[in-house]
Amino acid sequence: EEGQQVLEGHWMEEYEAASHTMSTGGERVLAFASLALPASQFPKESTFNCSRRDSLPFELAGFTLLGLISLSDPPRPNVPFAVQKCLAAGIKVVMITGDHPSTAVAIARQCHILDEDKTNDELERESKLEETEAIAQARCLVITGARLAHVLEQDDGEATLRSWLMKPRVVFARTTPAQKLHLVMACQALGHIVAVTGDGVNDAPAIKRADIGVAMGVSGSDAAKDAADMVLLTDDFSSIVIGVEEGRKIFDNIKKTIVYILTSNVPELLPFLIFVAIQIPLPVSAVLILCIDIGTDILPSIAFSYELAELDIMTRAPRSKSEHLVSRRLLVFAYAQQGVIQTLGGFLSYFVVMNDFGFAMKSLPFLARATGVAPAPSDTFSPTSSNLGNSNLQCPIDPILAREVDWEGLRDATMDLRLFFVKCGPDGRPTPSIEWGECRLEQMSSVTGTRVCYSTEALKYAQSAFFYAIVMCQWSNLLACRTRRLSIAHQGLRNHFLFIGLASETLLALTIAYIPTLNRILGSRNCVFHHFGVQALPFSMLLLIHDEIRKFLIREFPKKDDDRPNWFERNSLW
Numbered sequence: 001e002e003g004q005q006v007l008e009g010h011w012m013e014e015y016e017a018a019s020h021t022m023s024t025g026g027e028r029v030l031a032f033a034s035l036a037l038p039a040s041q042f043p044k045e046s047t048f049n050c051s052r053r054d055s056l057p058f059e060l061a062g063f064t065l066l067g068l069i070s071l072s073d074p075p076r077p078n079v080p081f082a083v084q085k086c087l088a089a090g091i092k093v094v095m096i097t098g099d100h101p102s103t104a105v106a107i108a109r110q111c112h113i114l115d116e117d118k119t120n121d122e123l124e125r126e127s128k129l130e131e132t133e134a135i136a137q138a139r140c141l142v143i144t145g146a147r148l149a150h151v152l153e154q155d156d157g158e159a160t161l162r163s164w165l166m167k168p169r170v171v172f173a174r175t176t177p178a179q180k181l182h183l184v185m186a187c188q189a190l191g192h193i194v195a196v197t198g199d200g201v202n203d204a205p206a207i208k209r210a211d212i213g214v215a216m217g218v219s220g221s222d223a224a225k226d227a228a229d230m231v232l233l234t235d236d237f238s239s240i241v242i243g244v245e246e247g248r249k250i251f252d253n254i255k256k257t258i259v260y261i262l263t264s265n266v267p268e269l270l271p272f273l274i275f276v277a278i279q280i281p282l283p284v285s286a287v288l289i290l291c292i293d294i295g296t297d298i299l300p301s302i303a304f305s306y307e308l309a310e311l312d313i314m315t316r317a318p319r320s321k322s323e324h325l326v327s328r329r330l331l332v333f334a335y336a337q338q339g340v341i342q343t344l345g346g347f348l349s350y351f352v353v354m355n356d357f358g359f360a361m362k363s364l365p366f367l368a369r370a371t372g373v374a375p376a377p378s379d380t381f382s383p384t385s386s387n388l389g390n391s392n393l394q395c396p397i398d399p400i401l402a403r404e405v406d407w408e409g410l411r412d413a414t415m416d417l418r419l420f421f422v423k424c425g426p427d428g429r430p431t432p433s434i435e436w437g438e439c440r441l442e443q444m445s446s447v448t449g450t451r452v453c454y455s456t457e458a459l460k461y462a463q464s465a466f467f468y469a470i471v472m473c474q475w476s477n478l479l480a481c482r483t484r485r486l487s488i489a490h491q492g493l494r495n496h497f498l499f500i501g502l503a504s505e506t507l508l509a510l511t512i513a514y515i516p517t518l519n520r521i522l523g524s525r526n527c528v529f530h531h532f533g534v535q536a537l538p539f540s541m542l543l544l545i546h547d548e549i550r551k552f553l554i555r556e557f558p559k560k561d562d563d564r565p566n567w568f569e570r571n572s573l574w
Contacts, residue, residue, distance in 0.1 A: 266339025
C-alpha cells in the first residue's frame, strides 16, 4: 500500500539508531506493529486465544511496523546514594535484569552499579577487540543471557562465570529465571553471602535460593513474597542499606557490652587465684564482686544499647562469616590488656590501704592461713611485756589453743592482731611472727567503732578500696569501649544514657561505702578520700590512653598491601 516501505537499508538503520538512543537513555523500548487479516475469514467479532503462539489461526508474518514507544522508569532518587553506600561498605551490587543490554547499562550507570569505565561491549566496538579479550580487559562487564547460556554449555563454563563475577562491576541483561538462579548459586560458590531482590514470579526461585531473599511489598507478586525472607513495605532499595547499617550497629554494640563486662572479670578472678597461691588475705570479697556484677556494671552496660553507630561503620569491609561475637582477639583485649590494667590498679589500692593500717606488703604472703593464740578481750599490746600483752600466750604454744584468724567475719574484728601473731623464739620468749609496719592512718571502724590499725577491719577497708578501684577503672573502660576503631574524640559524647550509667555506677559505689547498714551487710567500709580508688586513677587513665593508641595504630599504621588490613587491625581489632 502507499506509504509502506520495506524495513531495510536506511530504514533499518534509522530504526536501530532510534532504538539505541532511547535504550541508552535508560528507557524501555516497545515496538508496535499491525497485521491486516482478511475480513472474509476473520469478521470483526472474531476472538483469538493468545496464550500460545501455535494456537493462533494465522501466521505471525507480514507485520507492518507502526513505530517505537519508550517508557521511562528511572530509579528512585535515593537509590544511587544507597548503592554508593553499599560499595563503600564492601558490598558488591550485581544487576540481573531482563532489559535490553543498552537499557541495563544506562540504568546501572545512573545507579552507580557501573562507573564510567568502558564496558566489554564498548571495548569491542571502539577498540575492535575480540569478545574474550574485551571481557578480560574490562573492569565493567555487561553479559547477556545468550552469552551466558553459550558459556555454560562449555566444559569450563563455571570457571568462566566465576571469573566474571570476580570483576569489580557486573551487569547481566536479557536473563531468564533459570539463569538468575544459576548466578545466585555461583556467587554462593565463591563464598559470598548473597541477598537477592525481586518482585516478579520469575524472581521467586532466585529469592528462595539466596541467603537473604528480599521481595517488594507494593509491586511484588505473592510468589516472590512467599519465597522471601524479608519484604520491603515501601519497595525502597535504600531500606536494605539502612538494615545493613542497623545490623552492623547492633553487632558492634553487643560486642562493646561483652568487652565492658568481661574486663572486670580479671580483677575479680586474679585476687582469688593469688589468695590460693600465696595465701594473702583475700583482696576483694565475693559479696563486693556481686556488687560489681549485679550492681555497678548493670546500667553502664545497658547504655551501650543506645550507642549510635560509629561514623566509619559503613566504610568497613563486611566481617568474615567465621567471626563470632566473642573472638580470640576480643578475649585477649578484655582479659590480657584492659583486665590486667584494672587488676594492677586494684592491687595497688589494696596494698596501700593494708600498709597504711600497719600490714607491710612483705608480711602479707601466707598470712591468711597463719595461726596464733587469741588474747583475752581485755588484753592490750605491750612490746615490753614478756608475752607482748597476750595473757593467754605461753611458750611453748599449745596446739589446741592455736587457730586461724577470722578475716571475713566480725568475731576477731576488735582484736589487736599484734597480740595474735606471736611465736616462741629460740630462747623461749614470745616474739612477733610477722614484721609489722607503722600505722599511718588513725581511723575508727564504721562497724565496730574500734581502731582499724592492726585489726581484721584493715582488710575490710582494703577490700573496699579494691572495689572502688575497679569502679574507677570501669569509668575509663566504659569510654574506651564506645568505639572499636575511632577515637572517642571522633565519636563524641552523644549517648546521654552513658552519663546516666556513669552517674548510677558512682552513686551506687558511694552508697555502698557510706551507708552504715550496708557496711555491715556487704562488708564494705567508709574509706577516706585518698583510699577511695585514688591509687587506681593512673591505671584508669592508662587504660584509656592504651586503647586510644591501639585505635590510632589500627587507623594509621601503614599497610603492606592495600587489600589487606595492617598488623594492628588483624591482631587487635576485637
